[in-house]
Amino acid sequence: MKLILFSLGAALASAALVSPSHAAASANGQITVVQAVPGADVDVTIDGKPVKRQVQVGSLIGPLSLSPGTHELVFSGVPGGRPIKTRVSLKAGSSSDVVLHRPASVDGAPVVSTYPTPESPIGPGKARILLAHTATVAPADVKFDGKIVFTNIANGEFADADVPAGSHRVALLATGTTKNPILGPLAVDLAPRTATMVYAVGNPRDGSMNVIAHTVELSSDGSIVPRSVDTGSAGLAADVHVTAFAALPKAAPDAAHSIARSRPLANDRLAWFVGGLGILLLGTLTSRAGGCPPESQPVRPPAVGLNARVT
Amino acid sequence: MRPAPPRRSRLVILIAAGAGVLGLVAGVAPRLWPTPDAAGSVAVVGQKAAAKDDDPIVVDARPARRTGTVRPEQPRSVHLPTGVVVPVRAVSSRTDGLLDVPDDIRQAGWWRGGSRVGDPLGSTLLAAHVDSTTQGRGPFAALLKVRRDQRFLVSSATLNQEYRATSMHLLERRSLLRNRWIYSASGSRRLVMVTCAPPYVPARGGYQNLVVVTAVPVSGPTRREE
Numbered sequence: 001m002k003l004i005l006f007s008l009g010a011a012l013a014s015a016a017l018v019s020p021s022h023a024a025a026s027a028n029g030q031i032t033v034v035q036a037v038p039g040a041d042v043d044v045t046i047d048g049k050p051v052k053r054q055v056q057v058g059s060l061i062g063p064l065s066l067s068p069g070t071h072e073l074v075f076s077g078v079p080g081g082r083p084i085k086t087r088v089s090l091k092a093g094s095s096s097d098v099v100l101h102r103p104a105s106v107d108g109a110p111v112v113s114t115y116p117t118p119e120s121p122i123g124p125g126k127a128r129i130l131l132a133h134t135a136t137v138a139p140a141d142v143k144f145d146g147k148i149v150f151t152n153i154a155n156g157e158f159a160d161a162d163v164p165a166g167s168h169r170v171a172l173l174a175t176g177t178t179k180n181p182i183l184g185p186l187a188v189d190l191a192p193r194t195a196t197m198v199y200a201v202g203n204p205r206d207g208s209m210n211v212i213a214h215t216v217e218l219s220s221d222g223s224i225v226p227r228s229v230d231t232g233s234a235g236l237a238a239d240v241h242v243t244a245f246a247a248l249p250k251a252a253p254d255a256a257h258s259i260a261r262s263r264p265l266a267n268d269r270l271a272w273f274v275g276g277l278g279i280l281l282l283g284t285l286t287s288r289a290g291g292c293p294p295e296s297q298p299v300r301p302p303a304v305g306l307n308a309r310v311t
Numbered sequence: 312m313r314p315a316p317p318r319r320s321r322l323v324i325l326i327a328a329g330a331g332v333l334g335l336v337a338g339v340a341p342r343l344w345p346t347p348d349a350a351g352s353v354a355v356v357g358q359k360a361a362a363k364d365d366d367p368i369v370v371d372a373r374p375a376r377r378t379g380t381v382r383p384e385q386p387r388s389v390h391l392p393t394g395v396v397v398p399v400r401a402v403s404s405r406t407d408g409l410l411d412v413p414d415d416i417r418q419a420g421w422w423r424g425g426s427r428v429g430d431p432l433g434s435t436l437l438a439a440h441v442d443s444t445t446q447g448r449g450p451f452a453a454l455l456k457v458r459r460d461q462r463f464l465v466s467s468a469t470l471n472q473e474y475r476a477t478s479m480h481l482l483e484r485r486s487l488l489r490n491r492w493i494y495s496a497s498g499s500r501r502l503v504m505v506t507c508a509p510p511y512v513p514a515r516g517g518y519q520n521l522v523v524v525t526a527v528p529v530s531g532p533t534r535r536e537e
Contacts, residue, residue, distance in 0.1 A: 074367060085367035098372060112372040123424035126433075126496045132375060142379065149431040150379030159379025161431050164497040223424030227408025227488045232441035232507030232518045236448050240455045242508050242522055246478035 029090030030117075031071075032062035036101035036134045036201040037078060037110050038208040045074040057201065058212045068092040075100050078110050086112045095119060095216075097197060101134035104155035106203065113156045118195050121221035127165040127190035128218065129198065131172075132158035136203035137182055143171040151175065165192035172200055183209045193218050381532055383429035384467035386421050389437055389504070392461040395450040399437060399465075408488075416440040416449030419504075425494050428467040429532050433496035435465065438505040441518070451506040454479075457524050463502060471535050474502040474526035481508055481520045493523060502526040 033051075035042050041054040044061060052061050054077075068090050076083035078100070088098055095117040103111045118128055131142050133153045142150040142159065145168050150159035152175045171184035182204050190196055196215045202208035386399045402411040402420035412420045419439035426433035439451035463474045482490060484507070493503050503525050507518035 073372075076367075082365065083367040085369045086372040088372045109368055109370075112370055113375045114372050115375045123496065125424075131379075144431065147431075153379045156373060157376045157378045159377065161380060162383070162426075162496070163432055164495070166497070221424065222403065223422065224404040224406065224408065225424065226404045226410040226422055226436070226494055228485055229410045229412065229438050229487060229505050229521055230484070230507070230516075231412050231438055231451070231505065231521070232443075232511075234442040234444045234447070235511040235513070235517065236442040237452050237455060237507070237518075238509045238511035240452075240509060242455050242479075242481055242520075244479050244481050245459050 027068070027092050028065040029068055029092060030063040030065055030095040031088065031090065032060055032097045032214065033064070033073070034097050034099040034101075034199060034212055034214075035059045035061075036099050036199050036212055038102075038202045038210070040078050040110075042078055042100065043076045045076070047071055058210065060212070060214055063095065066090055073098065073112070075110070075112075080109050082109075084110055084112065088114060097214075099132070099134055099199060101199070101201060102136045102155075102203070104136060104138070106136055106205075111156065115158055115197065117197070117216055118160050119216070119218065121219045122162060122193055122195075123221050123223050124225050125165055125192055126162045127192060128160060128162050128195035129168075129170075129188070129190060130158055130160040130195065131170070132197065132199045135182075135200045135209060136205075137172075137174070137200070137209075139175040140172045140182060140200070141175050141177075143169075143173060143181070143185070145169055148173075148178075163190065165190050165194075170198070183211065186211065188213075191215070193220060380431065381429040381470060383427035384470055385423065385427050386435060386437070386465050386467050388466045389419060389502075390464035390466070391450060391453050392457065392463065393450065393453045395453070397439065397450050410436075410438055412438045412440060414440075414443075416443050416446045416451075419451060422494055426496060426500065428465055428470045428472050430500070432500055433498065434492065434494055434501050434503045436494045436503050436505065441506040441508070449506075451504070454504055454506050454522050454524050455508055462529070463504070463526050465502060466535060467532075469535055470532040472532040473529040475529050476524055476526045478525045480523045480525075482523055484516075484519055484521050487521070490523075500528050502528075 033044055035044075035055045035057055038057045041056055043053045044051045044055055046064070046066070051064070055061065070087050070089040072085065072087050074083050074085045078084055084100065090096075097115040097117065099113050099115060100110055101113065102108070113132075113134065115130065115132055118130055122128060129144075131150060131153065133140055133155050135155065137155070139152050139154040141148050141152065144150075144163065149161060153159050166189070168188050168190060169185040170188050171181040171186070173179075173181050183200055188196070188198070194215050195218055196213055199212040200209070201212055202210050385401055388396050388398050390396045397417065397419045399419045399421045400413060401423040402413065403423060404410050410420065410422060416439065419437045422436040422438070425436045427435065440449050441452045441455070442448045457476050457479055459476055461476045463476070465472050465474065487493060492498060493505065503523060505521050505523050508520040508522035510519050511517060512519055
């Protein structure tokens with residue numbers, strides 16, 4: 001079991017090479033061919049031309065830049081003897097993975113599924129993960145940092161989500177179960193502004209479960225992290241007494257997300273202090289002017305005013 | 312009376328009929344309904360070949376179906392415990408980092424770098440003006456009076472998700488940078504709503520604090536009923 005986990009880690013580490021995504025700028029389409037059939041050395045031919053021979057499970061070919069239109073792929077050397085032939089049609093600027101993998105049934109001939117690269121721009125501090133079921137297993141759920149985030153993914157299907165960048169633990173479980181993962185938990189490192197495609201491959205019954213992963217860069221969605229919020233100007237809520245309550249959002253794993261510096265009490269004291277100072281100041285001013293008695297003045301901090309600008 | 316055919320032979324007939332229909336559908340369907348170009352990029356062409364031992368098996372390259380979770384959507388409105396429904400629009404921050412909250416106090420801004428309805432983790436940050444000199448008090452002034460467990464309903468194009476208030480903090484207005492949990496993609500799924508809070512000191516820029524209400528999902532997102 002240790003060996004398997006080790007090999008999983010190694011597979012993830014070696015797959016963590018980031019390939020830039022040029023698709024958007026190119027008039028061609030891009031495909032990455034993924035060999036996800038355990039125990040087979042496959043020769044890959046595209047449009048009659050041999051591309052690579054003896055491709056082992058876990059190997060990626062590409063990204064290959066192909067002209068828009070239909071292309072014929074032939075995989076020979078797959079279990080069962082007869083080559084697998086399929087045709088994919090590409091649009092200009094598109095990018096996808098073409099995956100040769102096992103069907104859900106143990107004895108079925110390999111099948112080909114295509115997965116569009118989830119290329120849409122992403123916000124700061126986030127990464128995208130795509131988990132694809134290409135294994136000889138019943139439908140699966142995905143646990144992410146101990147919490148089920150995807151449910152009931154069947155062979156040939158996938159789920160994806162934007163998650164915080166950083167280190168995470170991912171496990172695949174038979175749908176509806178909470179223990180004894182089929183795969184993992186695996187440590188997965190997700191760099192900010194990348195998408196990682198993770199293909200679960202193999203068969204848990206013969207110990208061949210593994211993952212194939214590869215990563216592409218994403219563009220930023222242009223959002224800038226907020227540093228300040230300015231949401232009032234008229235002072236109409238100046239006298240509202242605010243009663244803070246309850247605890248921190250406990251799940252933030254990063255120490256930098258600590259709320260340790262929030263000081264509701266200190267702020268209340270500040271309010272009283274400013275108010276008190278204001279009253280003192282008013283008293284001093286009015287007595288100096290020799291005018292009306294202090295009690296005719298509104299007992300408010302001098303700061304209150306209605307002429308502030310709208311921001 | 313003629314005896315009914317034995318059970319097994321009926322089954323055989325059924326299977327044969329079923330196979331015939333399937334074969335017909337398989338032969339005709341690709342021409343009638345070309346495989347949907349679900350991914351927008353890869354379409355499929357393929358038919359069954361006549362079987363010889365070295366002939367290739369022709370298979371459809373099936374565009375994988377997305378499943379497992381809802382497709383996240385940006386929030387469109389938030390229903391406050393006061394009964395007011397506040398429209399929400401996506402906002403960014405200015406280059407100096409000031410969140411670009413809508414000028415109209417009746418609207419809230421959602422920081423579009425943050426989490427959407429349906430994202431598995433992280434904060435959905437909504438901010439609106441507490442007041443303005445021209446419009447008076449805004450609906451987000453209600454945040455100053457929020458109590459524990461009050462409910463907020465966030466809606467997007469096709470989803471609803473209900474949240475329950477778990478905390479309210481008064482933070483110094485310029486402390487946002489230090490309090491990354493307010494907008495961060497990390498941590499549990501949460502709704503964080505912000506507006507200005509007293510004390511109000513015009514000489515020092517007006518409101519000195521932010522009130523920050525955090526609410527957690529009561530359940531997963533559900534489809535909106537039209």
